[in-house]
Amino acid sequence: MSIVVSAVVIALVAVLAVLVYVTTRNAVTTGKSVSAKDFSLLDTSLLSRNISDKPYIAAENDRLQMILDPVSLGITLVDKASGERLESVHGTEEDKLNASWKGFLGSGVSIEFFNGDSPSLERADMFNHKPEVYIENRDDGFKATIVYEKLKIALDVIAELTEDGMKVTVPADSIYEGEQYRLASVYLYPFMGATRLGEEKGYMLLPEGSGALIDLEDNKGRFRAPYSKKVYGDNIAVDREISQQYNRPNVKAPEQIIMPIFGMAHTDRKIALLGIAEEGKYNCQLLAYPNGVSTNYNWITIKYLYREDYITQVSRSSGIRAAPKEGDFRDVGVKFTVLTGEKANYSGMAEAYRNYLVDNGIIEKKNTDYNIRLDFLGAESKEWIVMKTIVPMTTISQMETMLKELMEYGVKDILPTYMGWQKGGLSLSYGDNGYKVEEKLGSLRQLDTLAKELKDQGINLMLYQDFLLANTSRNYDTQSDIVKNLSKNLAKKLTNKRLYPYYYYLTPKRSLSDARKYIEKFEGTDLKGITFGSVANTLFSYFSGGNIYSRQETKKAADTMMEGFGEFSKAMIQPFDYMWKYADYYFDIPLYASNYNYVSREIPFLPMVLKGYMPYYADYANFEPNKNSFLLKMVEYGAYPSFILTWEESSELKDTNSSDIFTSNYDDFKSMVVEYYNLLKEISDKTDGTAITRHDIIADDVVKVQYENGVEILINYSNREFEYKQDMIAPQSYKVYEVN
Numbered sequence: 001m002s003i004v005v006s007a008v009v010i011a012l013v014a015v016l017a018v019l020v021y022v023t024t025r026n027a028v029t030t031g032k033s034v035s036a037k038d039f040s041l042l043d044t045s046l047l048s049r050n051i052s053d054k055p056y057i058a059a060e061n062d063r064l065q066m067i068l069d070p071v072s073l074g075i076t077l078v079d080k081a082s083g084e085r086l087e088s089v090h091g092t093e094e095d096k097l098n099a100s101w102k103g104f105l106g107s108g109v110s111i112e113f114f115n116g117d118s119p120s121l122e123r124a125d126m127f128n129h130k131p132e133v134y135i136e137n138r139d140d141g142f143k144a145t146i147v148y149e150k151l152k153i154a155l156d157v158i159a160e161l162t163e164d165g166m167k168v169t170v171p172a173d174s175i176y177e178g179e180q181y182r183l184a185s186v187y188l189y190p191f192m193g194a195t196r197l198g199e200e201k202g203y204m205l206l207p208e209g210s211g212a213l214i215d216l217e218d219n220k221g222r223f224r225a226p227y228s229k230k231v232y233g234d235n236i237a238v239d240r241e242i243s244q245q246y247n248r249p250n251v252k253a254p255e256q257i258i259m260p261i262f263g264m265a266h267t268d269r270k271i272a273l274l275g276i277a278e279e280g281k282y283n284c285q286l287l288a289y290p291n292g293v294s295t296n297y298n299w300i301t302i303k304y305l306y307r308e309d310y311i312t313q314v315s316r317s318s319g320i321r322a323a324p325k326e327g328d329f330r331d332v333g334v335k336f337t338v339l340t341g342e343k344a345n346y347s348g349m350a351e352a353y354r355n356y357l358v359d360n361g362i363i364e365k366k367n368t369d370y371n372i373r374l375d376f377l378g379a380e381s382k383e384w385i386v387m388k389t390i391v392p393m394t395t396i397s398q399m400e401t402m403l404k405e406l407m408e409y410g411v412k413d414i415l416p417t418y419m420g421w422q423k424g425g426l427s428l429s430y431g432d433n434g435y436k437v438e439e440k441l442g443s444l445r446q447l448d449t450l451a452k453e454l455k456d457q458g459i460n461l462m463l464y465q466d467f468l469l470a471n472t473s474r475n476y477d478t479q480s481d482i483v484k485n486l487s488k489n490l491a492k493k494l495t496n497k498r499l500y501p502y503y504y505y506l507t508p509k510r511s512l513s514d515a516r517k518y519i520e521k522f523e524g525t526d527l528k529g530i531t532f533g534s535v536a537n538t539l540f541s542y543f544s545g546g547n548i549y550s551r552q553e554t555k556k557a558a559d560t561m562m563e564g565f566g567e568f569s570k571a572m573i574q575p576f577d578y579m580w581k582y583a584d585y586y587f588d589i590p591l592y593a594s595n596y597n598y599v600s601r602e603i604p605f606l607p608m609v610l611k612g613y614m615p616y617y618a619d620y621a622n623f624e625p626n627k628n629s630f631l632l633k634m635v636e637y638g639a640y641p642s643f644i645l646t647w648e649e650s651s652e653l654k655d656t657n658s659s660d661i662f663t664s665n666y667d668d669f670k671s672m673v674v675e676y677y678n679l680l681k682e683i684s685d686k687t688d689g690t691a692i693t694r695h696d697i698i699a700d701d702v703v704k705v706q707y708e709n710g711v712e713i714l715i716n717y718s719n720r721e722f723e724y725k726q727d728m729i730a731p732q733s734y735k736v737y738e739v740n
Contacts, residue, residue, distance in 0.1 A: 033328045033550050036177040039152040047134035047145055059141045059161035064338060066161045070135055072126050073108035073144055075159060075189060077166060079340050084271040086338065088192040095196075095296050103127035105191060105295065109146065109157050112185040112303075119309035119321035121184055124148055141166075145174075152178025157188070162335075164352075169279060169333030170304075183306050183327060188334050190287070190301035193264040193273040197291050197298075202272075203600065204288055204300045205263030205346055209255040209593035210637065211605025213346065216266075219292040223598050227288035231260045231281060231302065232576050235551065236483065236491040236505065237541040238310035254594040256537065257286055258606065259577045262300045263349045272344035273336055274352050277302045280332030282539065282551040290598045304332040312487040324486065328541070328550050347694045350608035354691070357609070363580045366614045370684035371415040372677045373587065373617045373642040375464070376402070377664065378418055379425035379438045380656040383499055388473070390425055391652055393664075396442035398647040400450050402666050407457075409670070411677045415585065415617075416454070417531045417571065419464040419644075420658075421447065427500055427657035431470030433514040435521045444525075451526040460569050461526075465518060466533030467511045467561065469493060470504040481510040483542045491542065493534075497657045507544060508557030511535065515561045529569040531587065535561065536572035536579050586616035587642070591633045604637040604695055604705075612691035612708065617642045621676060622663050628732055629717070631676070635683060635734050636703055636715045638692060641676040643669055686738055687711050702729075710739035 050070040058068035058075075065078040074089035091097060091105040100123060104110055107125035115122055126133070126146075134145040141159040148154065156174035160167045168188045177183055195202070198218030206212045206227060214227075230239070233256040260277035277284055281302075288300040306327040311319040337356075339348045357363040376399045380391045394402075396418075403416060420426030423436040437444045451461040476482050483491045483505035492502040506514070522528065535558055541551045555578060562570070562582035571585035580586075589610075593602045610616055618639040624630040634641060646664040653659050663669075690708035698704050701718035713736050716722045716729040729735050 033330050033552070034172050036175045036183065036327060036329055037173070039154065039176040039178040042147070042154050042176045044132070044134060044145070044147060048136070049133070050135045058137065058159070059139070061161060061163060063163065064161060064165070066141060066159070066166065068135075068142060068159075069108075070133065072106055073133065073146075073157070074106070075108055075166070075192070077192075077336070077338060079271060079338060082269075082271070082340060084266075084269050084340070086193045086271065086273055088189045088194075090191050090194050090196070090297055092196075097295065100128060101295055105297065108189050109144075110187040110190070111148075111153065111155075111183060112187075113151060113153060114182045114184055114307065114309075114323050116180055117322075119323045121309075124151060124153075148181075151181040152176075153181055153183055155183070155186070165273075165336040165338045167278075167333060167335045169331060172329045172331050175329055182323070182325070184308070184323070185285075185303050185305050186332065187301060187303055188332075189336070190303070191297070191299045192275075192301075192336060193266070194297050194299035195264075195266070197296050200266050201268035202264070202266040203346075204290075204298060205261075205265065205274075205349060205605065206288055206300075206593075206599070207257050207259045207261050207286070207605065208596075208599070209590040209602065210607060211346065211603040212593040212596075212599045213601050213603060214288060214290055214298070214598050215600040216298050219290055219598070221292040223290050223292045226290075226293045227286070227596060227598070229254070229257055229286055231257045231277065231284050231286055232539040232551070233257070233537065235283075235308075235540050236493075236538075237485045237543070237548075238308045240311060255590050255592075256574070256576075258537075258574065259353070259609070260284065260286075260302065261349075261353055262286060262288070262302065263346065264300060265345055265349075267345065270341055270344045272339040272348065274339065274349045275300075275302065276335045276337070276353065276356060277304075278333045278335050280304045280330055282555055283328055283541075284332070302334060310486045319487070324548065326548065328552075330550075330552065346603055346605055347608065347696075350605050351693070354609045354613070357577070357580070358613075361581065362577060363610075363613055365612070366584055368612060368615045368689040369413070370640060370681050371413045371615070372411060372673065372680075373415045373417070373585075373640060374403075374406075374673070375417045375419055375620070375642070375644040377426065377644060377646050377658065377661065378420040378441045380420060380653055380658050381425045381428040381499075382655040388424070388428060390438060390440050391656055392438075392440040393420070393646040393648045393652060395440070395647070396421075396437075396446050396450060402645060402647070402670075403454070403459075406670065406673060409674050411674055412457075413677075413681065414459050415462065415571070416459065417462040417464050417529075418447070419531075421463060425656075426464075428471055428473070430466055430503055431474045431476065431506065433517050435518055448525045448527055451529075455526055460529045462529035462531045462569065462571055463527060464531045464533065466535070467515050467518075468506055468534040468538055470506050471500060472502065472504055473500070476504070479545070481507060483507050483540065484544060486541075486543055486548065488543055491540070495657055497659065499655065500657050505538075505540070505542075507542065508549075508554055512557055512561055512564075515564055519564055528567060529571070530565060531571040531573070532575075533573060536575035536583070539576065580610075580614065583614060586610065586614055588619045589616040589637070589639055591618055591630070591637055591639065601697065604692070607637040607639065608692045608695060611638045612689055615640060620644045621672070622661075622669060627672075631679070632715050632717060632732065632734060634680060635713060636705060638687065638705070640684070641680055643673055643676075645669060645673075683713070683736060686736055698724075712737040 059066040067076040103125040110125040136143040154176040203213040260281040265272035422429035694706040
């Protein structure tokens with residue numbers, strides 16, 4: 001009997017799986033994404049094949065030459081001044097590649113696809129699955145129409161030679177599909193500038209943390225896995241979050257990719273390549289393969305995603321992999337910038353990316369005046385018998401007392417943020433759009449009065465608000481207010497805390513509504529400073545009302561929100577680069593990478609992009625075990641200091657969702673606040689808001705940073721003295737060299 005029951009249960013689970021999959025795969029993708037065209041409508045009669053199979057010069061300008069191989073669609077970029085070349089197809093007989101990798105390495109363009117209902121990816125290139133290629137030559141490059149007749153997939157690739165490099169795009173309206181095979185992703189010149197083993201000197205640049213390098217050395221096969229990470233973080237619609245044990249220290253989450261860029265520098269040949277994802281950047285993946293991982297080659301690229309498999313739940317404890325029928329089709333493209341001579345390094349790449357951001361209106365010069373960031377935690381909540389009780393940590397009057405005392409100590413340039421000011425305290429208030437001040441902290445009038453007094457002294461009081469997270473103990477309309485993943489389950493942000501083990505995510509529609517209420521609430525007050533939480537560093541697609549909304553739609557909602565806060569001063573916690581044009585302050589800039597074993601060294605690439613254009617602040621100095629090393633990092637990266645402070649002892653937070661704030665009492669940190677304020681202000685006064693122009697590792701554990709105004713800073717992380725310009729720099733210290 002039990003066998004029969006088990007068989008029935010298994011059958012029901014299977015039926016449910018099919019129903020879930022079919023329903024999801026028939027969902028409609030909204031926004032600027034378009035549907036692929038029916039392959040049966042493709043007309044190639046007006047297209048022409050290239051006359052010759054031999055490589056030829058497809059385009060040329062004063063600086064560069066583009067050579068096209070019409071068979072592989074491989075492109076060689078030639079720097080005319082030096083004669084140095086960047087190749088995009090590779091492979092030798094010595095490599096002993098299988099057919100799949102041989103075709104991939106030998107192709108300029110490749111695709112991945114799903115076969116029927118299978119969620120497993122397959123790959124096609126210019127040799128495997130043998131496409132027909134039609135090339136239209138243009139003045140600045142070419143357009144190639146690639147037709148996989150057997151797969152019933154076709155697309156256009158447009159390559160354009162520019163003054164500083166090359167741009168490659170795939171227009172969304174050029175994509176055709178049949179029924180059996182569905183396009184999942186596309187690679188556009190993934191091996192441009194690749195190298196073999198340790199045959200060349202140089203490195204790959206990862207936008208990991210603030211920046212990381214992978215040296216182009218022979219790894220002797222010691223690495224087995226590639227670097228693979230989504231640009232702008234994981235997508236909660238398809239990616240699963242890993243849970244940990246309650247109230248145990250969190251394993252630090254890997255850093256997110258904040259910028260859609262990558263780089264390859266050939267330092268021995270003094271030529272480098274900066275890749276920038278342009279169109280389609282909101283749903284793409286960065287890949288970096290050191291030699292030894294699958295092949296003998298070092299290569300780095302961005303893969304553009306149209307469809308992704310995901311886990312769809314069929315019961316409370318099990319799920320199956322599935323892929324939606326509809327794809328997120330939009331224009332995708334990559335810009336390659338060629339750098340030569342003294343610019344062919346990561347400093348030159350940072351300058352090139354900053355110029356790109358300025359030229360495209362993504363960043364503009366902000367007020368970079370020095371401030372010390374002081375966050376004050378107002379209140380939290382904890383469980384008391386069967387109720388939630390408030391844990392007041394810093395009242396409004398106590399915050400005022402601390403600020404006044406610090407000003408008496410000479411700390412006058414302050415950027416304060418008041419967190420947990422809302423009714424219920426920090427964690428319980430997520431999802432509450434009443435915006436009432438917690439009565440145990442004071443009143444709105446009292447808070448506004450303090451904001452006005454501080455404003456008169458040149459200090460802008462910021463209020464922390466997260467418009468994305470929702471506390472699960474509140475009531476919501478889950479059909480319209482709460483984000484669902486593609487499995488139609490409520491998406492959750494895990495906290496590793498027992499009181500509130502996870503939060504929900506509010507839909508962009510609900511977030512925008514809450515933001516408008518916030519703006520109305522503080523109309524006519526002096527509370528016009530806001531520190532944004534998750535909305536600046538979280539990007540997702542989601543399912544709602546029978547539709548699948550793309551990451552680009554979520555980004556557009558964030559744009560609308562920020563435009564509504566036009567007159568507010570805006571601080572953001574680790575904002576993605578598309579948010580920088582709205583941000584006045586960048587909080588928690590990463591000072592470290594994720595410590596992957598193939599990372600050779602960390603570099604301040606992100607600070608080199610931002611310095612002189614936006615003030616940025618390190619994470620809280622409270623929690624750093626090696627405070628001197630952390631201080632040296634702030635000096636090297638040009639970051640301003642941050643502290644989180646409370647009036648009460650942090651032990652009061654033991655049973656709250658802020659229990660990881662384990663040391664914050666003002667009396668314990670006020671002398672350190674004064675010390676850091678003075679040390680870093682002195683350096684800031686000398687660099688005078690200018691950009692970092694160069695960063696060099698001049699010896700083991702010794703770096704030099706150069707600023708636009710000529711100031712140099714030598715940082716010695718080592719345990720020995722280091723001689724520089726006839727000075728002996730003490731171990732674990734720094735020295736500033738001013739302009740004469």
